Amino acid sequence: MKSLFYLILSSSLGFISNSWATDPNPILMTEDQLQIEQAWIRAVPPTMDLTAAYMHIKNLSDQELILQGGHSPAFEKVEIHKSVIENDLARMIPIDTLSIPAHQNVQLEPGGIHLMLIGKKQTLEEGKLVSLQLQFNQGQYTLELPVKRKEKEAMPHHSH
Ligand SMILES: [Cu+2]
Numbered sequence: 001m002k003s004l005f006y007l008i009l010s011s012s013l014g015f016i017s018n019s020w021a022t023d024p025n026p027i028l029m030t031e032d033q034l035q036i037e038q039a040w041i042r043a044v045p046p047t048m049d050l051t052a053a054y055m056h057i058k059n060l061s062d063q064e065l066i067l068q069g070g071h072s073p074a075f076e077k078v079e080i081h082k083s084v085i086e087n088d089l090a091r092m093i094p095i096d097t098l099s100i101p102a103h104q105n106v107q108l109e110p111g112g113i114h115l116m117l118i119g120k121k122q123t124l125e126e127g128k129l130v131s132l133q134l135q136f137n138q139g140q141y142t143l144e145l146p147v148k149r150k151e152k153e154a155m156p157h158h159s160h
Helices: 002-019
Strands: 036-041 050-059 065-071 077-085 089-093 098-100 103-107 112-120 127-134 139-148
Touching: 002 112, 036 089, 036 127, 050 065, 050 098, 065 077, 089 112, 098 103
Parallel strands: 036 139
Antiparallel strands: 036 050, 050 103, 050 112, 065 098, 065 127, 077 089, 077 112, 127 139
16 A cells, blocks of 8 residues: 555656656747757856856748747756846846747847846856757747857857
8 A cells, every 4th residue: 555655656746747848749840930040058157057048039930939938958947038227237037928020030149138047957168068948939949059158159250
C-alpha cells in the first residue's frame, strides 16, 4: 500500500515538472515566415543570475507576428521587457506581447525592448551558445544565441 502511494506521488510530480509549456504538437515556424538576425545574450559575472537577450526579428509573412514569450533550458524564466526613462531614471517594464506587423522588423536592443532572462541555471561564459525557444501566435521558433560582452562583437563589420 505504502509503495503504491509513493508510486502515485512520484509519477504525478513527474507530470507536474514536465507539463510546463510543453505542447505535444507545436507548430514550428519556418525561415520563410520569419528571420532572426544579430541575436546575442549579454555575458554577466558568475554572481549575477539574470541577463538579457537581443535580436532583430523580421516578419516575412503576410500576417501580424506576435511574440508571446519564451523558454530557455539555461534560465528559469524569460520575460519581454521594455526600457523606459521616468523622472530621469531608467527602468524596465514587463510587457505581455510584442507585435511585429506583416513585412516589418522589430529590433530588440540594449536600452530598448529586450528579453529578460531570469534565474540563470548554468554558467554563461563568452562564446557559449544558449538555446532559446520563442513562442509566437503563429508557432514556435527555436534559435541558439552566442554569449557576448558587447553588441559590437555580435555584428561583425564587413569591409567592402
Ligand atoms: Cu529587463
